[in-house]
Amino acid sequence: MTTPATHVRRVLSASPGGKDSLRLAAIDVGSNSIHMIVAQADTDGAITTLWRMKEPVGLGRTSFPNRRLSQDAMDRAITVLERFHQAAQQRQCEKIVAVATSAIREAENGGDFIERAKREIGLYVRVVTAREEARLIYLAVRHAIDMGREPHLVVDIGGGSVEFIVGDERGATMLESRKLGAARMTATYVKNDPLAKEDQAALLKHYDDHLSPICENILELEPVKVIGTSGTLENIAAMCGGQAEANGDGLAGVIERGRFDKMLADLLPTRSKDRARIRGLDEGRKDQIIAGALLVDGLFKRLKFKRIHICPSALREGILLDYLNRHLPDLAIRREVPDPRRRSVIDLARRCDWHKTHSEQVARLTLRFFDELKSLHKLTALDRELIEYGAMLHDIGWHIAREQHHKHSMYLILHGDLKNFTDEEIGIIANIARYHRKSGPSKKHDGFRKLSPAGQRAVKYGAAMLRLADGLDQSHSSVVSDIHCKVDDEEIRCSLSTRSDAELEIWSARRKRDLFAKVFSCDISISVGKK
Numbered sequence: 001m002t003t004p005a006t007h008v009r010r011v012l013s014a015s016p017g018g019k020d021s022l023r024l025a026a027i028d029v030g031s032n033s034i035h036m037i038v039a040q041a042d043t044d045g046a047i048t049t050l051w052r053m054k055e056p057v058g059l060g061r062t063s064f065p066n067r068r069l070s071q072d073a074m075d076r077a078i079t080v081l082e083r084f085h086q087a088a089q090q091r092q093c094e095k096i097v098a099v100a101t102s103a104i105r106e107a108e109n110g111g112d113f114i115e116r117a118k119r120e121i122g123l124y125v126r127v128v129t130a131r132e133e134a135r136l137i138y139l140a141v142r143h144a145i146d147m148g149r150e151p152h153l154v155v156d157i158g159g160g161s162v163e164f165i166v167g168d169e170r171g172a173t174m175l176e177s178r179k180l181g182a183a184r185m186t187a188t189y190v191k192n193d194p195l196a197k198e199d200q201a202a203l204l205k206h207y208d209d210h211l212s213p214i215c216e217n218i219l220e221l222e223p224v225k226v227i228g229t230s231g232t233l234e235n236i237a238a239m240c241g242g243q244a245e246a247n248g249d250g251l252a253g254v255i256e257r258g259r260f261d262k263m264l265a266d267l268l269p270t271r272s273k274d275r276a277r278i279r280g281l282d283e284g285r286k287d288q289i290i291a292g293a294l295l296v297d298g299l300f301k302r303l304k305f306k307r308i309h310i311c312p313s314a315l316r317e318g319i320l321l322d323y324l325n326r327h328l329p330d331l332a333i334r335r336e337v338p339d340p341r342r343r344s345v346i347d348l349a350r351r352c353d354w355h356k357t358h359s360e361q362v363a364r365l366t367l368r369f370f371d372e373l374k375s376l377h378k379l380t381a382l383d384r385e386l387i388e389y390g391a392m393l394h395d396i397g398w399h400i401a402r403e404q405h406h407k408h409s410m411y412l413i414l415h416g417d418l419k420n421f422t423d424e425e426i427g428i429i430a431n432i433a434r435y436h437r438k439s440g441p442s443k444k445h446d447g448f449r450k451l452s453p454a455g456q457r458a459v460k461y462g463a464a465m466l467r468l469a470d471g472l473d474q475s476h477s478s479v480v481s482d483i484h485c486k487v488d489d490e491e492i493r494c495s496l497s498t499r500s501d502a503e504l505e506i507w508s509a510r511r512k513r514d515l516f517a518k519v520f521s522c523d524i525s526i527s528v529g530k531k
Helices: 060-066 071-090 102-106 110-121 130-144 182-189 197-221 231-239 257-267 289-303 315-327 340-351 356-372 381-392 405-414 423-434 453-471 503-511 514-520
Strands: 021-029 033-042 047-056 095-100 125-127 152-157 162-168 171-178 225-229 253-256 307-310 480-487 491-498 523-528
Touching (some): 033 315, 060 102, 071 110, 095 102, 102 110, 102 503, 110 503, 130 171, 162 197, 182 197, 182 289, 231 253, 231 307, 356 480, 381 423, 381 453, 423 453, 453 514, 503 523
Parallel strands (some): 152 225, 491 523
Antiparallel strands (some): 253 307, 480 491
């Protein structure tokens, strides 16, 4: 479904295709639906939304009860993503940014879905953490409305999670997420149609356990206004007759407490087939809306506010704003980096439009492996430096093309005019980046064969550790905060400290450990350590 263009606050009305603008697409792979917006971005960060597309796929219907995506749901999602990808290309988008949230993040086979998107469509889907999801929503709302200097509460009810954000135009003081999404709660507690009293009691008890503590924290921050985002709250506003004409304030409706109470009383005894005919309720939400409405009722009662204002900007707009914040041209040389060799590496990375956060995280994890396994590899401090730089530059080949990007990375490093390095050192860095995926180091390859024996040894160990580190940031969300390795005669046991769910990272690292096992002559196990 494609909808007409809408506008985000602080937009410049430049015509599409202007020399100072960039056309972007943002795709949100959600638990209920997949959404895409196509927007025109100006160099100062203002954006104009040109097209919106939405298709229900229901990834969360099976993933939340059993933590696995069904084959049918994955097939539907891949088909929709392929159609959206083609639409973005037809609309001349120079960049397509796709993210996935809780349904993919928590599924044991979420990595399989990510792999299919890359293999079948050529689309990289980044899985965001719950806190990152909240941050992106905050960016969108802050851009869309005038928050001023007073705290606002933003609530986003998704299929898998609910985000609670408190902030003003200067920043967010609360970025929290709870696993209370409408699809998840429906799958867990709604067993009868219409809703049985015992199901309602169990759901309300769950809400009480999880809403009461966070609502107390919210009240301490004294928000002056409540902003709601995303489909569940938009549907509830429409069901309450609270839609509004655009008036320039960035809001698109309101849920008034009195009207909501009446609507909820009428809604609770209905059957699914009856709800399909309710005005303002999307067909795809007819089974989930009761769980969502009861959550809204819980918020009204605990927070004592009278209305929820609806903002149409949410995660997708946040994706675009975040991309612009990180990728608008920055020509200033990073003089704060005192070491000329490191400065030269960073300069090359920036010239190749590197994935900075991911590359720095992978380099940090690679060095943690280096330091934890020194007794086995016995490499030098110089080797450590060159391995770090290879890790920092491992993905710059994306600047040329996705296919064979590891070989493109090698080419760019060899011909990237790195300063203050010998030819042998540049060769080591280039080979480490080249072997971060696909085939391992081989003397059949000219670039590897030309290195000294010591250089070849550094490449073998460096590439082996880099592959694991790259896998441990599969979501590009810096989920892994630290690594600890315990070495015995038969196995290296790697224990991870994590900031959030790390199933995707562990899944990916386990798939990339073959070279490590060959080089270190022993297997490695990877698991999350005790918290």
